[in-house]
Amino acid sequence: MNRLAIPKTYKLYIGGKFPRSESGRVYEVLSHTGDFLANAAKGSRKDARDAVVAARSALGGWAGATAYNRGQVLYRIAELLEGRRNQFIDEIESSEGVNAAVASAQVDEAIDRWVWYAGWADKYVQVAGNANPVSGPFFNLSVPEPTGVVAIIAPQGTESLLGLVSAIAPALVAGNTVVVVANEHAPLSAISLGEVLATSDVPGGVVNIVTGSPAEIAPWLATHADVNALDLVGAGNLDWVELQISAADTLKRVLPPEAGADAATPALNRILAFTELKTVWHTKAIL
Amino acid sequence: MKFLDYAPAPESQALLNLKSDYGLFINGAFTAGRGTPFHTINPATEQQIAMIATANETDVDAAVSAARHAYDGVWSRLSGSDRGKYLFRIARLVQERARELAVAETLDNGKPIKETRDVDIPLVAAWFFYYAGWADKLDHAGVGPNPASLGVAAQVIPWNFPLMMLAWKIAPALAAGNTVVLKPAETTSLTALLFAEILQQADLPAGVVNIITGDGSTGATLVNHPGVNKVAFTGSTSVGRAIARSIAGTDKKLSLELGGKGANIVFDDAPIDQAVEGIVRGIFFNQGHVCCAGSRLLVQESIHDDVIDRLKRRMQTLRLGDPLDKNTDIGAINSAEQLARIRELSDLGEQEGAERWSADCEIPANGFWFAPTIFTNVSTSHRIARDEIFGPVLSVLTFRTPAEAVAKANNTPYGLSAGIWSDKGSRILAVADKLRAGVVWANTFNQFDPSSPFGGYKESGYGREGGRHGLAAYLKPAVRSGSRSIIAADHRTPSVTKKSASAGKKSVSAEKAAK
Numbered sequence: 108m109n110r111l112a113i114p115k116t117y118k119l120y121i122g123g124k125f126p127r128s129e130s131g132r133v134y135e136v137l138s139h140t141g142d143f144l145a146n147a148a149k150g151s152r153k154d155a156r157d158a159v160v161a162a163r164s165a166l167g168g169w170a171g172a173t174a175y176n177r178g179q180v181l182y183r184i185a186e187l188l189e190g191r192r193n194q195f196i197d198e199i200e201s202s203e204g205v206n207a208a209v210a211s212a213q214v215d216e217a218i219d220r221w222v223w224y225a226g227w228a229d230k231y232v233q234v235a236g237n238a239n240p241v242s243g244p245f246f247n248l249s250v251p252e253p254t255g256v257v258a259i260i261a262p263q264g265t266e267s268l269l270g271l272v273s274a275i276a277p278a279l280v281a282g283n284t285v286v287v288v289a290n291e292h293a294p295l296s297a298i299s300l301g302e303v304l305a306t307s308d309v310p311g312g313v314v315n316i317v318t319g320s321p322a323e324i325a326p327w328l329a330t331h332a333d334v335n336a337l338d339l340v341g342a343g344n345l346d347w348v349e350l351q352i353s354a355a356d357t358l359k360r361v362l363p364p365e366a367g368a369d370a371a372t373p374a375l376n377r378i379l380a381f382t383e384l385k386t387v388w389h390t391k392a393i394l
Numbered sequence: 395m396k397f398l399d400y401a402p403a404p405e406s407q408a409l410l411n412l413k414s415d416y417g418l419f420i421n422g423a424f425t426a427g428r429g430t431p432f433h434t435i436n437p438a439t440e441q442q443i444a445m446i447a448t449a450n451e452t453d454v455d456a457a458v459s460a461a462r463h464a465y466d467g468v469w470s471r472l473s474g475s476d477r478g479k480y481l482f483r484i485a486r487l488v489q490e491r492a493r494e495l496a497v498a499e500t501l502d503n504g505k506p507i508k509e510t511r512d513v514d515i516p517l518v519a520a521w522f523f524y525y526a527g528w529a530d531k532l533d534h535a536g537v538g539p540n541p542a543s544l545g546v547a548a549q550v551i552p553w554n555f556p557l558m559m560l561a562w563k564i565a566p567a568l569a570a571g572n573t574v575v576l577k578p579a580e581t582t583s584l585t586a587l588l589f590a591e592i593l594q595q596a597d598l599p600a601g602v603v604n605i606i607t608g609d610g611s612t613g614a615t616l617v618n619h620p621g622v623n624k625v626a627f628t629g630s631t632s633v634g635r636a637i638a639r640s641i642a643g644t645d646k647k648l649s650l651e652l653g654g655k656g657a658n659i660v661f662d663d664a665p666i667d668q669a670v671e672g673i674v675r676g677i678f679f680n681q682g683h684v685c686c687a688g689s690r691l692l693v694q695e696s697i698h699d700d701v702i703d704r705l706k707r708r709m710q711t712l713r714l715g716d717p718l719d720k721n722t723d724i725g726a727i728n729s730a731e732q733l734a735r736i737r738e739l740s741d742l743g744e745q746e747g748a749e750r751w752s753a754d755c756e757i758p759a760n761g762f763w764f765a766p767t768i769f770t771n772v773s774t775s776h777r778i779a780r781d782e783i784f785g786p787v788l789s790v791l792t793f794r795t796p797a798e799a800v801a802k803a804n805n806t807p808y809g810l811s812a813g814i815w816s817d818k819g820s821r822i823l824a825v826a827d828k829l830r831a832g833v834v835w836a837n838t839f840n841q842f843d844p845s846s847p848f849g850g851y852k853e854s855g856y857g858r859e860g861g862r863h864g865l866a867a868y869l870k871p872a873v874r875s876g877s878r879s880i881i882a883a884d885h886r887t888p889s890v891t892k893k894s895a896s897a898g899k900k901s902v903s904a905e906k907a908a909k
Contacts, residue, residue: 118507188884192415206612207714210833234536237847237861237862237863239843239845239846239847239861240845241841241843242520242843243843245838245841245846247843247846249846249847251865280741328550335852337883347643348643350642351642351643352639354573354636354642355635355638355639356639356857357853358631358634358635358638358650358852361642363645382811383832383851384858384863385826385831385832385833385834386832386833386834386847387834387835387836387863388833388834388836388846389837390836390837390838
């Protein structure tokens with residue numbers, strides 16, 4: 108006798124909690140064959156703004172954590188993802204229409220990507236910072252620091268989990284907090300990743316995941332004065348030039364859309380794109 | 395003249411050999427501009443110095459074409475060591491003609507000769523000397539092995555440090571292998587045109603550097619030119635925004651160095667006399683026409699009265715007057731327009747309830763002048779605590795705890811500079827960590843060096859000038875064939891979708907609307 112399964116309610120992930128959209132809206136998530144999989148929350152402007160508030164509140168703690176600590180927390184995500192591989196493989200199989208081997212390879216790569224970025228947390232400052240030999244009695248040091256709140260439009264193509272991880276992990280390394288708009292048509296692994304984040308040691312608000320229509324939500328993030336940077340990696344099908352123009356009003360740092368299998372390829376530059384270089388001059392006594 | 399007064403000691407203008415008319419410097423030669431020429435004046439006397447050409451769209455096009463031609467034909471094929479040799483030559487020629495450049499700069503800008511002689515022009519030479527040595531060492535610039543230059547760089551610079559800003563822009567661009575079209579500020583084109591003569595003496599290949607003059611519309615035409623690969627702008631935040639809007643969707647690489655409202659934080663354990671010197675250097679250096687000026691003094695409440703007394707006493711000794719005089723501390727405001735803005739914001743400061751005090755100094759009859767001024771009883775909501783005044787006007791606020799000092803210092807959309815005065819090293823390090831500013835000076839202020847990166851957080855812009863990071867702003871990683879291997883992909887840049895034609899039109903009109 109078959110046991111009747113218990114389907115999951117997929118909600119948003121904001122400030123470490125799993126609220127429904129304040130708008131009360133949902134949209135149907137379908138499998139590649141058109142079968143009903145779930146009702147996902149259709150995030151609104153208000154949800155996006157709540158997510159920014161949560162991200163801003165979490166910034167001090169996350170940016171202020173030691174680099175060793177941030178590295179361990181990011182590594183912990185890989186550990187928990189590893190333990191829930193099968194759940195992600197199932198979701199990817201059903202929503203992306205790939206076989207178990209392909210889905211499994213995607214999950215493996217997503218896990219490895221967390222590990223790779225985790226290792227950067229206590230190294231990128233050494234690689235990108237600099238001691239500067241100025242002409243005078245000064246100790247002069249340049250150090251990269253997190254930019255602040257980063258809004259991300261996650262890749263919208265296939266490989267929904269890997270695309271999401273590839274976009275949010277580099278922003279987290281330096282201590283930024285993130286508001287990410289998930290893959291619209293395949294949002295299930297994004298919300299399940301939220302559950303992984305909630306049960307790993309990532310403080311609430313460090314990653315905020317909004318599902319729904321990127322076309323509807325992105326303009327509110329691009330114009331939001333409390334968002335410091337905008338990663339348009341998955342915005343290729345939106346009017347992304349208009350988003351970039353909106354972002355110019357608050358001089359946000361903007362990364363352009365990327366397409367194809369190489370989108371959001373792991374790179375030190377993705378970490379550094381969301382950092383600011385601070386140079387401090389200290390006087391030396393004349394002995 | 396009274397006993398112990400200084401006798402006038404003006405620097406001679408005899409070493410200047412200025413022309414009455416200057417054309418545009420395009421493809422290695424001076425050519426007439428097609429726009430309406432204008433006079434550049436001495437802001438200390440309002441006398442005309444020379445006639446400057448205006449580049450119209452055709453001229454901008456010619457300059458960009460010359461730069462492209464030089465890039466394709468000469469500069470991008472030259473070895474790094476040969477590019478470096480040209481930059482070393484330029485550095486030496488600037489040193490040789492340093493006094494002439496200092497006098498010309500003071501004449502055209504109004505800043506004191508002691509600053510152009512001891513700060514601006516030496517830094518110009520240092521900047522070229524520093525980046526000259528980078529030209530054949532680009533593998534170490536931090537963008538991966540064998541990095542590529544970008545192409546033609548469009549550079550638009552402000553009037554506050556005319557030749558120094560030119561050096562900050564041109565030296566790294568050329569070292570990295572780019573060619574340049576540079577537009578100096580309308581009121582301060584003179585030294586850029588003398589610099590063009592230096593380029594001729596250096597025998598720099600034609601078209602590698604092109605200098606076009608004119609007002610903001612010439613600059614807008616330049617940055618929006620489709621033949622440009624890199625835009626570097628230093629100036630106001632409003633124009634910076636307009637540029638960011640106008641090039642949205644293109645693959646032009648952008649550096650913006652914009653406004654600031656720097657906090658100069660003085661703790662109760664600071665060496666007060668040194669701090670007072672630092673406050674003066676922070677806000678009265680270059681008449682306060684400094685984007686990274688320490689225009690907000692945050693002084694710990696317990697020492698407020700003492701600091702203000704000593705600051706006023708020190709300000710009484712500042713000598714305002716003939717910028718060519720070797721004893722002058724405060725020169726002329728660069729333009730009537732800027733003077734009007736300083737007056738407007740200062741009047742607003744009084745209206746909003748802050749207490750105004752100005753040093754007692756004689757204002758010359760002609761020219762544009764503003765006495766060194768401080769406002770006390772300023773609150774964080776006052777316009778003079780929020781807007782960049784860009785003049786010799788200091789707003790004084792107080793704080794009780796380090797946390798309050800940090801909160802007030804960061805309470806601005808800008809994030810360019812900050813200063814910390816304290817004898818306690820651990821406090822300096824902790825406060826420096828929390829300040830959201832690109833440059834922090836501890837027990838000093840307004841120090842610049844070609845090896846030290848400079849640039850802002852937040853609405854003070856993005857990108858860095860100076861140091862290794864300033865070089866990287868003119869480079870891109872080597873183009874390599876794709877592979878998904880994590881290790882090989884380390885330095886890859888994202889592939890960028892090109893902007894559509896309609897989007898381009900939209901952004902250009904946005905730029906015009908903002909002017």
